[in-house]
Amino acid sequence: MAIKLGLSRNLGGSAFAGLLLGLLFNGPTQAQVTQLGYWLPIYHEDFDERVPGPSAGDYAGLPINEALRLRGDTWDPSLLTVPEHQCKPHPSTYGFRGIGTTRIWETRDPETQQLIKIETHIEWEAQHRVIWMDGRPHPPASAPHTWQGFSTGKLEGDVLVAYTTHLKAGWIRRNGLALSDQATMTDRFYRHGNLMTHVYVIEDPVYLSEPLVRTNGFQLVANGTMAPYPCRPAVEIPRPKGEVPHHDFGDTAASQEFAKQYNLPLEAVRGGANTALPEFMKQFRPAAAPAGQR
Template sequence: MSLLKTAALVLLLVLLSAPAFAQFDLSGTWASRSNQDDMERGAGPDPVDYLGLPLNDEGRAKALSYNYSMLSLPEYQCGYLTPFYIVLGPFGLRIWSELDPVTGRVIAWKIGGWVDRDVTTIWVDGRPHPSPNAPHTYGGFTTGVWEGDTLTAYTTHMKASMIRRNGAPVSDQATMTMHIMRHGDFLTIRAVILDPVYFSEPYVRSRVWMRDPTVNLGNGVSSPCEPIAELPPSDTASVVPHYLPGKNPFVNELTEKHNIPREAVLGGAETMYPEYREKLTGYVPPAICKRYCGCGGLGVPCITDGSGIPR
């Protein structure tokens, strides 16, 4: 073999193998470990619980207008949550790669859909994001690059949806950055979402999954959905369920049940930080646990007296 051919072969091998030093194999099934944000990943939050959300005035007003009966409307029955719900929802993940049919290189990583969200495709082949005027989808449009051992993914073009299952909103102008890291059998995803419409600061969440090939997560395709008329015809059939400003009946529920100040319940950027606890002077925990005790089998002990000690 000539020297020129040898050099060309060596160069080709280097080019083909270089990305392998930085990339982890993310494929497989990853089981949910609901040891964080227990209410989010179980029974769900209270109707008006915006603690820890950086809602601005517009976001708070939008959230307070939400009525759960909206989900009975045919146009809302098949709506999904945005990819940010990956780090908030109660389910595991199924991840696989998409290969270029000619070169065999990974051109995308796919995080499978489920009953609550669409498939998230992370393109790693260098393609650009589409025009801001391009159609938005529930899955959004995501590109990714490897930064050392971390896959950093940037998502745009998401439809308006909820950041929390009680109607706390996220707009179609929101963007998200995910940092995906694998440590052996553990997968960590940290997500940062920016919403210039409803948030005053970035919102950050992280979550950990554990590799488990026995978990059944289907084929990774979002569950089929066919909207139906759930309510009988009536004079109010054309009304979209909602609450007018100042009319949400649940606005004081968390305060009455858990003694949490109303201004904290309504959220805001300052409620995200530990220092906010210093403002809750005179807070007295409720004497008896009447709700979420045992929490439907999630392993939360019940507090039956005012001692704060699980019984």
């Protein structure tokens, strides 16, 4: 009995000491990362834009400025057949909106168990992003820009928050609505059971009049798979050297066609921050749809 009590006391003391040490050395990034695993995107939101793809000239509901509207009008989808454009992956400002399994994993220092980084990898186009969690600063302005950018992160409770700079010039919609290489992104990953909500806020002093806020949903999967995605460009359409497909300056035909197809006011499909507001819709009385299309 005496021996048992002594052992219990010793065990209790060791456990207390361990707990104390754990508390002492447990930094703010020691919290459990709850977003790890394989996730499949769910498309309850904006399916038509995200999967089949947006219509050319549809800029509705986006806080774009006049310059970006013109970029969209100039964009010709044939650009994607130019070899230098064929293997461009989605930038991190768009990739989570696309398709393909997403895997999220962490790397910790094996000795201290300090969280060093969280990585995300999206199967389609092998979009591989690193979110540094070790407090390192962002690189200087002259450092290279990448499709995924340079991300640093922190855990706010169990919410993963990342801030990204050093992005290549990318896009916010697959119809020529560009982002400049000055854009930055703050995104948050919320896990709710087996679902995850990704909220991202993009700011671009060149092309957005206000921050663009979007959300994406994901479903956890137990046995996810991740295939490689090699890409090698090739000449698909022979062209004169240096030719860049694009529409004429000031060509709004795509927007007009889209507006007509969906019986929408042209002003609405041309986009702008105001087109995202309910007040904007109240300005317009729906035009009478042509007979047979009601």
